[in-house]
Amino acid sequence: MTSMRLRFLPLALAALVSPSLSQAQPQTQAFDGQVSRDGVTLYYQDAAGALAAPVRKRIIDTFYFAYLRERADFRPAAPNEVRIVIDPAYTGVAFVGDKDKASTITINPGWLAQHPDDIDLVTHEAMHIVQGYPSYGDKRVPGWLVEGIADYARDRYGMNNAAAGWALPDKLSQGQTVESGYRVTGAFLKWAEAAHPGLVLALDKDLRDGRYAPALWQKHTGKTLPALWTEYAKPRSPAPAPPPARRAKRR
Numbered sequence: 302m303t304s305m306r307l308r309f310l311p312l313a314l315a316a317l318v319s320p321s322l323s324q325a326q327p328q329t330q331a332f333d334g335q336v337s338r339d340g341v342t343l344y345y346q347d348a349a350g351a352l353a354a355p356v357r358k359r360i361i362d363t364f365y366f367a368y369l370r371e372r373a374d375f376r377p378a379a380p381n382e383v384r385i386v387i388d389p390a391y392t393g394v395a396f397v398g399d400k401d402k403a404s405t406i407t408i409n410p411g412w413l414a415q416h417p418d419d420i421d422l423v424t425h426e427a428m429h430i431v432q433g434y435p436s437y438g439d440k441r442v443p444g445w446l447v448e449g450i451a452d453y454a455r456d457r458y459g460m461n462n463a464a465a466g467w468a469l470p471d472k473l474s475q476g477q478t479v480e481s482g483y484r485v486t487g488a489f490l491k492w493a494e495a496a497h498p499g500l501v502l503a504l505d506k507d508l509r510d511g512r513y514a515p516a517l518w519q520k521h522t523g524k525t526l527p528a529l530w531t532e533y534a535k536p537r538s539p540a541p542a543p544p545p546a547r548r549a550k551r552r
């Protein structure tokens with residue numbers, strides 16, 4: 302897995318792209334290798350040598366802890382070859398691509414340098430590989446539900462969420478809906494799953510088969526999605542603002 306090209310060219314690029322990171326961790330070096338555990342092979346590529354060995358180990362351990370469980374619970378036939386690419390040129394946090402990149406997690410090392418405890422971003426992305434839905438962000442595969450399931454999985458399979466200050470919210474903020482996605486939808490899914498065990502698994506299968514439709518909530522729970530959301534949201538919505546007169550008296 303090691304080549305001269307990967308070893309030397311990106312090191313020069315890294316110095317140009319992120320000099321502060323290079324200065325902070327001068328002893329890092331390009332890494333390109335593979336590891337296999339429990340039937341899953343992980344190719345790990347950090348051509349720029351952006352992350353030190355202890356961070357790399359944490360990423361790999363977190364990946365295996367989450368992916369093996371997510372895969373076993375949701376889709377045992379999910380890919381048994383996965384790639385993690387550390388890319389200093391990527392300015393987001395992390396993502397899983399589509400088509401030939403459907404089993405590749407790309408991570409921005411700058412984010413992990415600033416948020417070292419946010420390691421369970423790997424758990425969220427690993428779930429996207431298990432999901433392997435036929436599309437993203439359309440009627441059959443709504444983005445809010447895809448991201449809600451990925452954060453539901455981060456909550457369920459994450460190793461370090463509490464230390465990262467990451468949790469599913471127990472309250473709603475103004476304007477949030479079931480379609481807010483991510484943690485908002487993840488918390489709703491956890492609540493709905495508790496009342497209707499197997500719901501998330503069923504929705505995941507619907508999405509993968511390309512046959513998701515809002516009416517399926519009724520089929521799986523006996524209630525419509527708006528009815529479920531109302532039931533969930535009522536006790537969790539923000540209290541009305543105090544009347545202005547009372548505030549005006551305060552000094």
Ligand SMILES: [Zn+2]
Binds near residue numbers: 425426429448451
């Ligand atoms: Zn995501």
